[in-house]
Amino acid sequence: MRSVQPDQTAKARIRDAAILRFAQDGLEASVRSIAADAGVSAGLILHHFGSRAGLRQACDDHVQAAIRDSKSVVMAPVGAPAALLAQLAQLEGYAALVGYVLRCLQAGGELTTRLVDGMVADAVEYLDQGVEAGTISPSRDEAARARLLTDFALGSLLLNLPAGREPIDLDELPGWFAAYSERILLPTLELFTEPLLTDSSLLDAYLGSAERTTP
Amino acid sequence: MRSVQPDQTAKARIRDAAILRFAQDGLEASVRSIAADAGVSAGLILHHFGSRAGLRQACDDHVQAAIRDSKSVVMAPVGAPAALLAQLAQLEGYAALVGYVLRCLQAGGELTTRLVDGMVADAVEYLDQGVEAGTISPSRDEAARARLLTDFALGSLLLNLPAGREPIDLDELPGWFAAYSERILLPTLELFTEPLLTDSSLLDAYLGSAERTTP
DNA sequence: CGCTCCACTGAACACCCGTTTAGCGTACTG
DNA sequence: CAGTACGCTAAACGGGTGTTCAGTGGAGCG
Numbered sequence: 047m048r049s050v051q052p053d054q055t056a057k058a059r060i061r062d063a064a065i066l067r068f069a070q071d072g073l074e075a076s077v078r079s080i081a082a083d084a085g086v087s088a089g090l091i092l093h094h095f096g097s098r099a100g101l102r103q104a105c106d107d108h109v110q111a112a113i114r115d116s117k118s119v120v121m122a123p124v125g126a127p128a129a130l131l132a133q134l135a136q137l138e139g140y141a142a143l144v145g146y147v148l149r150c151l152q153a154g155g156e157l158t159t160r161l162v163d164g165m166v167a168d169a170v171e172y173l174d175q176g177v178e179a180g181t182i183s184p185s186r187d188e189a190a191r192a193r194l195l196t197d198f199a200l201g202s203l204l205l206n207l208p209a210g211r212e213p214i215d216l217d218e219l220p221g222w223f224a225a226y227s228e229r230i231l232l233p234t235l236e237l238f239t240e241p242l243l244t245d246s247s248l249l250d251a252y253l254g255s256a257e258r259t260t261p
Numbered sequence: 262m263r264s265v266q267p268d269q270t271a272k273a274r275i276r277d278a279a280i281l282r283f284a285q286d287g288l289e290a291s292v293r294s295i296a297a298d299a300g301v302s303a304g305l306i307l308h309h310f311g312s313r314a315g316l317r318q319a320c321d322d323h324v325q326a327a328i329r330d331s332k333s334v335v336m337a338p339v340g341a342p343a344a345l346l347a348q349l350a351q352l353e354g355y356a357a358l359v360g361y362v363l364r365c366l367q368a369g370g371e372l373t374t375r376l377v378d379g380m381v382a383d384a385v386e387y388l389d390q391g392v393e394a395g396t397i398s399p400s401r402d403e404a405a406r407a408r409l410l411t412d413f414a415l416g417s418l419l420l421n422l423p424a425g426r427e428p429i430d431l432d433e434l435p436g437w438f439a440a441y442s443e444r445i446l447l448p449t450l451e452l453f454t455e456p457l458l459t460d461s462s463l464l465d466a467y468l469g470s471a472e473r474t475t476p
Numbered sequence: 477c478g479c480t481c482c483a484c485t486g487a488a489c490a491c492c493c494g495t496t497t498a499g500c501g502t503a504c505t506g
Numbered sequence: 507c508a509g510t511a512c513g514c515t516a517a518a519c520g521g522g523t524g525t526t527c528a529g530t531g532g533a534g535c536g
Binding site: 151152153154155158162180181182183185186187190191193194195197198200201202203204205206207209210211229230231232233234235236237238239240241242243244245246248249252256 | 366367368369370373377395396397398400401402405406408409410412413415416417418419420421422424425426444445446447448449450451452453454455456457458459460461463464467471
């Protein structure tokens with residue numbers, strides 16, 4: 047085969063360049079721009095990955111594998127997942143992965159569903175530990191609560207993400223994450239410590255009606 | 262001028278068709294597809310709006326005006342804004358407006374910021390009424406709490422939105438909103454009624470450190 | 477009537493995209 | 507040393523895009 051090491055092949059270089067471009071410019075980044083970044087021709091990308099969709103799939107697979115290898119690092123205390131992302135994005139090379147995941151979440155699709163489901167599963171586990179430790183109160187539906195908290199954390203993060211469609215400066219990501227997590231820390235802590243509603247009449251009413259419909 | 266009434270002119274017809282198309286296919290819908298829907302040539306759109314960006318601007322302005330006219334209907338009890346959207350989307354013609362707003366929120370940009378800020382302002386007002394009525398507990402930072410709750414509600418709504426980039430069936434929107442709001446109702450009510458955290462040690466720690474840094 | 481104005485069209489332009497194809501050069505292989 | 511397989515490139519293809527432009531036809535007006 048080639049004389050060089052199995053990694054840092056042109057194929058891997060293209061994939062890494064693609065993840066970086068997709069993270070910076072969005073998932074609509076052109077094959078030609080990726081080719082220029084990788085220092086190859088556009089044709090070579092199609093030669094290796096078959097099509098643009100094949101390249102996207104390869105990126106998805108690689109990112110998913112990277113997440114699996116450094117498991118459970120992405121989920122965290124629900125109030126401050128952004129703080130962890132800030133640290134993660136500072137690690138060499140990981141900023142591109144974080145940016146790519148954000149773009150995927152933004153765009154939706156199959157990978158998004160899998161990623162979110164994975165985070166929900168992690169949240170279930172984390173919340174369960176809290177309940178057993180006595181720091182988190184139990185829920186009537188642990189799965190639904192984990193899903194809700196994950197959606198809240200991820201959704202508001204995406205909604206506040208600076209770049210709608212325009213390029214993201216990956217160097218600024220960690221600082222942005224830190225500022226965002228600090229900004230939401232007080233209201234989040236307050237919301238999770240002191241009940242928003244002063245009495246349980248609304249919850250009781252719902253539980254009463256639900257009981258009547260599904261006895 | 263023209264013989265027909267000032268409304269239902271070709272220009273207005275193009276704008277309405279554009280809002281509908283943008284809502285269904287996303288904000289990247291082509292000028293030609295909109296022209297076909299409106300029954301005019303692509304050139305006429307450019308003639309009336311100057312450019313594709315001009316058409317987008319006209320749509321933004323029209324949607325924003327429509328929201329201003331039917332004010333405060335979009336914001337609601339934080340746990341169930343989707344239920345109101347479901348009702349709103351059933352109204353004749355309003356489904357396209359709701360879909361267009363969702364696309365804008367998805368894509369980010371200037372209109373998004375203005376829309377979210379408006380909803381936050383409404384949330385401040387609504388929460389204030391609850392505090393005065395005694396149903397909602399006061400906050401240390403009312404503005405930050407309103408922002409957080411709005412981000413949570415909107416963000417998780419967008420994250421759960423079925424269409425990543427593919428066309429939305431506007432007829433299915435009301436049903437989807439209703440199902441979504443019902444799905445999150447129990448965990449939301451629970452979260453807002455019974456504290457997630459069993460004690461206030463985390464909040465106290467934050468308040469203590471904040472007090473020390475900004476005495 | 478002739479004139480002008482204007483909504484409006486259809487074809488063309490220039491550009492970007494993903495993809496195809498023909499071919500080049502080199503490093504293995506028999 | 508020929509043969510061949512393969513990484514790789516450059517150019518072109520076909521289709522979609524926003525936009526331009528010359529021109530048409532009808533309504534209002536002096």
